Amino acid sequence: MGLYRVVAVVSLKKGLKDPEAETIQKDLVLRHGYSAVKEVRVGKQLTFLVEAESPEEAISYVKEMCDKLMIYNPVIHELYVTLHA
Amino acid sequence: MPKIAILKFPGTNCDEDVLRSLKEVDSGVKAEIVWHKDFRVGGGWDAVIVPGGFSYGDWLRAGAIAARSRAMRELAEATTRGVPVLGICNGFQILVEAGLLKGAFLPNESGRFICRWVRLRIDNPKGPWLSLTRSGDELHMPVAHGEGRYYIEERDYESVVSSSPILRYLPSDNPNGSSYNIAGIGTEDGYVLGLMPHPERAVNSLLAPRGFKPGGEVIFKSVLHSLKPGW
Numbered sequence: 001m002g003l004y005r006v007v008a009v010v011s012l013k014k015g016l017k018d019p020e021a022e023t024i025q026k027d028l029v030l031r032h033g034y035s036a037v038k039e040v041r042v043g044k045q046l047t048f049l050v051e052a053e054s055p056e057e058a059i060s061y062v063k064e065m066c067d068k069l070m071i072y073n074p075v076i077h078e079l080y081v082t083l084h085a
Numbered sequence: 086m087p088k089i090a091i092l093k094f095p096g097t098n099c100d101e102d103v104l105r106s107l108k109e110v111d112s113g114v115k116a117e118i119v120w121h122k123d124f125r126v127g128g129g130w131d132a133v134i135v136p137g138g139f140s141y142g143d144w145l146r147a148g149a150i151a152a153r154s155r156a157m158r159e160l161a162e163a164t165t166r167g168v169p170v171l172g173i174c175n176g177f178q179i180l181v182e183a184g185l186l187k188g189a190f191l192p193n194e195s196g197r198f199i200c201r202w203v204r205l206r207i208d209n210p211k212g213p214w215l216s217l218t219r220s221g222d223e224l225h226m227p228v229a230h231g232e233g234r235y236y237i238e239e240r241d242y243e244s245v246v247s248s249s250p251i252l253r254y255l256p257s258d259n260p261n262g263s264s265y266n267i268a269g270i271g272t273e274d275g276y277v278l279g280l281m282p283h284p285e286r287a288v289n290s291l292l293a294p295r296g297f298k299p300g301g302e303v304i305f306k307s308v309l310h311s312l313k314p315g316w
Contacts, residue, residue, distance in 0.1 A: 012191070016191065016236070017194060017262065019192070019194055019195065019196040020192070020196055023196070044145075069153060070149065070152075070153070070182070071145065073146070073182075073189050075188075075189045075236070075238060076189045076191060076236055
């Protein structure tokens with residue numbers, strides 16, 4: 001058993017208008033000349049400290065929990081789950 | 086007299102207004118504010134209203150935490166027994182998060198909290214909450230929300246558009262970017278209805294600004310009218 005820090009990021013699906021991200025890109029990023037940035041997306045990050053046998057198990061545990069408790073809503077959100085570096 | 090529960094979660098703040106509105110419509114009404122931990126499907130409730138506010142601080146998403154509560158499991162069971170349920174604003178968000186109504190909510194397109202009066206039009210009025218209204222009726226009431234952009238997938242919309250009750254913002258009045266101008270939607274039989282605007286803030290002409298009429302009264306009158314037979 002080990003402790004693993006698992007990060008879940010919930011962001012809006014592509015195609016759904018994300019006004020906060022648009023404003024950050026248009027009025028902050030591009031206005032200050034960072035023209036290499038082609039898209040900005042905003043999301044909510046949750047970090048879980050999980051006890052598990054392996055990093056893979058910790059990740060699948062968090063994914064299942066996010067599905068069952070609707071930590072994200074698959075109709076409007078994308079979920080990205082990864083191990084904290 | 087029918088018994089109406091007004092379900093209160095931590096952060097619910099429109100419960101007193103809903104209670105007062107019901108009493109204003111019928112001073113003899115038996116309505117009670119019920120703390121979520123005390124709510125039971127077998128409590129003899131003839132209808133349940135989930136009022137607005139900021140349940141659980143709107144953390145994670147508006148309504149997401151309350152939707153997973155024991156009280157909401159009880160409420161889902163009540164709906165299978167034909168108990169009419171109305172969700173107002175955060176109550177609507179909770180019903181949607183709980184899967185009792187179709188759709189999802191996104192932050193307003195403007196990115197801001199919006200508080201103003203809007204005009205709504207009714208399509209397919211059905212069920213106890215709209216029993217005294219007719220298709221095409223215009224209702225006025227205020228919205229007050231930050232996450233009110235209703236979103237529904239096209240195929241879901243196609244499946245409800247001609248059968249379920251829908252309240253729409255007049256196209257010029259859509260305050261938040263909601264799909265198909267939807268301000269409220271019900272189940273096919275209209276027993277479960279949710280809407281973002283606040284009928285309890287529009288039961289009295291003193292509350293309506295110039296150019297608007299108080300459109301909330303008819304919703305409370307409708308449910309009391311519908312529940313009357315048999316009492």
